[in-house]
Structure formats: structure tokens, C-alpha cells
Amino acid sequence: MVHFTEGVLVACDVPTKQFILKLDADLKPRSFVLFDLDDNHIFVEGWAVETIRNNLEELYKENHFTFIA
Amino acid sequence: MDPNSTNSTKPPKAIIKALRRINLLNDTGEGLKITSKGFQFLLRDPYSQVWVLLLELVNSISNGSIKAKREVLQFLFEMNYSEPGAGYNISDLKNGPVEAMEALVALGLVYRPFRNSDTFFPTKVGRRLVANTGAGGRTDEKNVSASLGTCEIIVETNFRLYAYTTSKLQVDLISMFVHMRTRLPNLAVGHITNESVRMALRNGISAEQIIAYLNAHASSRCRSGRIPSNVSQMIRLWEAGKDRVKTKSGVLFDRRETEEAFGYGSGSRFGPRNAFIRMCSSLKSTRIFHSTGGEVRVRDGCKALVG
Numbered sequence: 001m002v003h004f005t006e007g008v009l010v011a012c013d014v015p016t017k018q019f020i021l022k023l024d025a026d027l028k029p030r031s032f033v034l035f036d037l038d039d040n041h042i043f044v045e046g047w048a049v050e051t052i053r054n055n056l057e058e059l060y061k062e063n064h065f066t067f068i069a
Numbered sequence: 070m071d072p073n074s075t076n077s078t079k080p081p082k083a084i085i086k087a088l089r090r091i092n093l094l095n096d097t098g099e100g101l102k103i104t105s106k107g108f109q110f111l112l113r114d115p116y117s118q119v120w121v122l123l124l125e126l127v128n129s130i131s132n133g134s135i136k137a138k139r140e141v142l143q144f145l146f147e148m149n150y151s152e153p154g155a156g157y158n159i160s161d162l163k164n165g166p167v168e169a170m171e172a173l174v175a176l177g178l179v180y181r182p183f184r185n186s187d188t189f190f191p192t193k194v195g196r197r198l199v200a201n202t203g204a205g206g207r208t209d210e211k212n213v214s215a216s217l218g219t220c221e222i223i224v225e226t227n228f229r230l231y232a233y234t235t236s237k238l239q240v241d242l243i244s245m246f247v248h249m250r251t252r253l254p255n256l257a258v259g260h261i262t263n264e265s266v267r268m269a270l271r272n273g274i275s276a277e278q279i280i281a282y283l284n285a286h287a288s289s290r291c292r293s294g295r296i297p298s299n300v301s302q303m304i305r306l307w308e309a310g311k312d313r314v315k316t317k318s319g320v321l322f323d324r325r326e327t328e329e330a331f332g333y334g335s336g337s338r339f340g341p342r343n344a345f346i347r348m349c350s351s352l353k354s355t356r357i358f359h360s361t362g363g364e365v366r367v368r369d370g371c372k373a374l375v376g
Binding site for chain 1: 262263264310313314315316317318319320321
């Protein structure tokens with residue numbers, strides 16, 4: 001019949017999407033990517049949103065630099 | 070009420086109840102906690118804050134009868150014309166203001182020498198409540214602000230911030246989004262950092278509010294009267310960096326499999342007149358995304374096809 005998949009559509013820019021794909025590969029047994037739609041969109045499982053946001057937050061913290069004189 | 074005092078007397082119960090009703094405070098398991106709406110409320114100018122609380126308190130008296138509300142508003146307008154320092158008799162007032170008197174005293178609009186006294190004195194804030202129109206009129210604001218805690222802020226292009234104020238409340242307010250380094254009796258020095266702004270954003274304050282607050286308190290020594298544009302741009306960029314990813318939950322409908330199942334396209338046995346087939350074949354993408362809820366309609370459409 002008609003095939004429906006429930007999940008979450010994630011809209012982001014190209015580097016963030018690559019980061020999400022890498023994250024998915026790292027979490028191999030528990031991978032969450034359902035469909036890779038195009039350069040800016042990806043369809044993931046519902047529970048993965050928290051994980052994605054936490055990992056993005058950590059990536060940001062690793063890469064930003066605060067200079068306090 | 071001296072804003073410089075660190076006296077921690079609890080506010081009257083009526084005010085706390087009103088704050089909870091308008092969602093500025095939340096009742097969590099461990100007691101009352103401020104909400105993100107509450108943070109936004111804190112950044113507004115004092116008159117807006119008083120008006121919000123006043124409207125809520127007035128709504129709750131007399132079970133919200135229109136007559137009582139009208140009488141209270143009339144009383145507020147009358148206060149505008151009262152003589153400074155003069156006392157008036159409570160018995161002269163109508164019912165509405167008499168019932169609201171406790172709320173007015175709690176907000177500091179009216180002063181009574183002791184509870185249930187017969188005379189009341191409109192305070193400076195009460196008298197100017199209706200006259201002052203928020204952020205306009207900086208000279209007016211300076212007169213009243215002296216009793217509410219003045220705050221002059223200078224923001225440098227290297228993101229340093231100097232707040233000339235003696236009021237503890239103002240310093241605490243600024244430290245919500247600024248990383249404080251030094252505190253002197255009349256000056257507080259800090260940095261606007263990525264971390265501090267992100268903390269504020271996480272608490273529900275928007276970048277526009279932070280910028281508006283800093284601009285409103287910009288010192289008269291700043292040439293353009295506003296914070297440097299690189300600072301305001303950076304705050305907006307930090308806010309944008311928070312939303313790199315937009316999520317929307319829903320359902321993915323794979324058209325290809327449906328195509329195989331129903332065999333539409335040329336030689337379809339359902340005919341081109343069916344609306345559902347027309348919709349499917351007109352869509353260029355192979356995958357269609359519906360927000361949750363749309364799937365019911367698609368499913369119904371398919372069921373109708375199958376018969």
C-alpha cells in the first residue's frame with residue numbers, strides 16, 4: 001500500500017548536514033538517519049533531535065574562542 | 070522602597086499570585102521559578118512593568134466587573150492631577166479604587182501611613198503613571214528613575230561594558246547577559262561574551278531585547294546614543310548561531326512505492342480525473358513530506374482509490 005515513515009525533517013546548511021551524517025556513522029548501531037533528501041534537508045528519527053542538538057553544541061564549544069583581556 | 074538596599078522582604082502575596090497568573094513565574098517542584106516571559110518582563114522599562122502588574126491585579130478584583138475597572142482607571146487619571154505630598158480621604162473614593170487599594174499600595178502607587186488608615190498619599194510613581202508614556206521623555210525618566218535606580222551604560226567596541234549604577238537590581242539584570250568582572254560602589258565592569266549571551270538566549274531573552282535594553286540605557290556620553298554596531302551585529306549573529314538546525318516532525322510519504330502500487334502514469338486504470346492521482350502525478354519530487362496530520366488525508370485518498 002502506501003508507505004509512510006514517521007520522523008523529523010531537519011533543515012540546515014551544508015556543513016551542518018555533513019556533521020550530522022558523520023555523527024550518524026559514528027553511532028553506527030544506533031544510526032538515526034532515515035532518508036537523505038538533498039543538500040540542506042535530512043529525515044531522521046524522532047529521538048535523534050536531542051542528540052543532534054547536544055553534539056552541535058559541543059562542536060561549537062570546541063571551536064569558539066573567547067578572549068577576555 | 071530603596072533599590073540600593075539588599076533587604077530581602079518578601080513581596081505581598083497578591084503580587085506573587087498575579088505574577089503566577091500572567092506566567093512570569095512558574096510553580097516548579099522546588100518553588101517558584103522565573104519563566105522566559107519573566108526575563109523579557111525584567112528588561113522592560115519600569116512603567117511598562119507597573120502597568121502589566123496593575124492590569125492583572127485590577128482584573129482580579131471585583132471578579133473583573135467592568136464598573137470597578139472603570140472606576141479604578143478613573144482614579145488613576147485623577148491621581149495625575151493630585152497635588153504632590155497631599156493626603157486624601159479614602160471615604161471620598163468609589164468602591165472600585167477602595168477594593169484595589171491594597172494592590173495599589175503593594176505596587177507603590179499609593180502610600181498609606183498604616184494599614185486601614187483613612188488617608189492615602191499618591192506617590193511620585195503613582196502620579197506620573199498615566200502621564201509618562203514609557204521610553205519617551207528622558208528628563209521625566211531621570212526624575213523618577215532616581216528613586217528606581219538609574220543606570221548609565223557605556224559599551225565599547227571591544228565588547229567591554231561599564232554600567233554606572235548604584236542599584237543592585239540593575240547590576241543583577243545586566244549580569245544576566247554580561248560576564249561581570251568588577252563591581253565598585255557606583256560602577257560595574259564586564260564583558261559581553263559569547264557564553265554570557267548564549268546563557269541569556271537559553272533563558273528566553275531575545276537578542277533584540279538585549280540590544281534594546283542597552284540602547285535605552287546608553288550613556289549620554291556616547292556620541293550616537295546607541296551601542297556600537299559591531300556589538301549589536303555580533304549579538305544578533307550569536308542568536309542566529311543558536312538556530313543552525315530547524316526541525317519539524319512529520320511523516321514522509323514515498324511516492325515511488327505508491328506509484329508502483331497503483332500503477333498510475335500512462336495506462337493507469339484509475340483515470341486522470343481522480344483528484345488524488347492528479348496531485349500525485351503533478352508533484353515533481355519523489356518524496357513528499359507532510360506535517361503530522363496530513364497523512365490522514367493522503368491515507369483517506371488512497372483508501373478511496375482502492376474502494
